[in-house]
Amino acid sequence: MTAPVVLTCGDPAGIGPEIAVSARHVLGGEVPFFWLGDPRHLPAGTPLTLIDSPHEAAEVAADRLPVLAHPFLHEVKAGAPDPSLAQDVIDVIARGVDLVRTGAASAICTAPISKKVLKDGAGFAYPGHTEFLAHLGGVGRVVMMLACPALRVVPTTIHIALSDVPRQLTPELLEETIRITHAGLRRDLGINGARIAVAGLNPHAGEGGLMGREELDWIAPLVERMRGEGFDLRGPMPPDTMFHAAARAGYDVAVCMYHDQALIPIKTLDFDGGVNVTLGLPFIRTSPDHGTAFDIAGKGVAKPTSLVAALRMAQQMAKARLG
Structure with a gap:
């Protein structure tokens, strides 16, 4: 594989620039990548090499950060977010996607x-990075997966109020989430026939209807129907008993019903090492889970x-995509 990974700068007033330098120090040449942003936003004294095109990143010494410059309107102070640089941040994301879609980055x-x-x-019109990337990729629906060595989780509903979950959690949304997750694990991680655990919505997965009927009325029938299509699904599983070590050994990914049901267990297991992965895009996207x-920012402790x-x-x- 010759194309490197493009690392976007994120908000230059945040910890993105300094952890990019730290990551290069940790990885050396293990993962070929380059940083896309304004060199003025990197910590003072950063050992860097300016490159003119992504393929030059492989030629940069392992103890220097390859930088593909993307000039911003002006400098920024760490810890002091500046809305006047917002469009520059957005443009870097779009440029990074373009580099991947043209094959210049992997x-x-x-x-x-x-x-x-x-x-x-x-005037950013998107709830977050993920939705903007879906727009750039020309797809209507993607899935957010959080992953660490001990666990992979997918929330079916994400950044909405808990009171809105029962209304927005529909059979169609859950089925689409399962299908995208299954396809993404096969294409992007090389996991064929992924074992998918489906969480219940209610305590004890409803306990036979005593604590809610969603599991009886449509979650369990949906799981059973998709099993008939060949999906390896387990559940609906009681959310309070599906994340201990023995339970996790029985599946490759847990599809959860809402944000905290998915993120609390993975952040408890590996707060510092979790990765945010977007499944369903025509290109590969990962992000640190913070x-x-x-x-x-700027204090040297990130x-x-x-x-x-x-x-x-x-x-x-x-x-994995290369096969």
């Missing part, structure tokens, strides 16, 4: 952005653990 790994900054500064952390894992997974997924 995958895109995105550093964290601030949705509020992008909305305030550029935010901009404006409060610690950990690159999740970014290192995201870069490694991007390379792994690119190899």
Whole structure:
């Protein structure tokens, strides 16, 4: 594989620039990648090499960060988000996607952005990175998967109020989530015939209708119907007993009903090392599973653990797509 991974800068006032440097220090030449952003936003004294095209990244010494420059309007202070740079941040994401879609990069790994900054500064119309990437990829529906060595989880509904979940959680949405997850694990991770655990919505998966009827009325029938198509599905499983070690050994991914049902267990198991993966895109996208952390930006304490894992997974997924 000759094409490197493109790492976007994210919000330059956040920890993205400094953990990019730290990740290069950890990985060296293990994962060929380059940073796309304004070199002025990197920590002072960063050992870097400016490149003119992505293929030059492989020629850069392992102790230097390959940088494909994308000039911003002006410099920024770490920890002080600047809405006037919002359009520049958006443009970097779009440019990174274009590099992947043209084959100049094998995958895109995105550093964290601030949705509020992008909305305030550029009228960003998307709930987040994932939805914007789906727009750029020309697809209507994608799936967010969080992954670490101990667990993979997919929330069916994501950034909505808990009170809205029963209304938005429909049979059609759950079925589409399962299908995209199954196809994504096969194409992007090389997992054929993925074992998928489907969580229940209610405590104890409804306990026979005593604590809610969604499991009886449509979740279990949907799971049974898809089993008849050849999907290896388990559930609906009681959410409070499906994440201990013995239970996790029985499946490759857990499809959950809402955001916290999925994210609490994985962040408990591996808070620093989780990776955000978008399944269903025509290109590969990973991201560290944390935010901009404006409060610690520039203080030299941000950990690159999740970014290192995201870069490694991007390379792994690119190899899987190549077969």
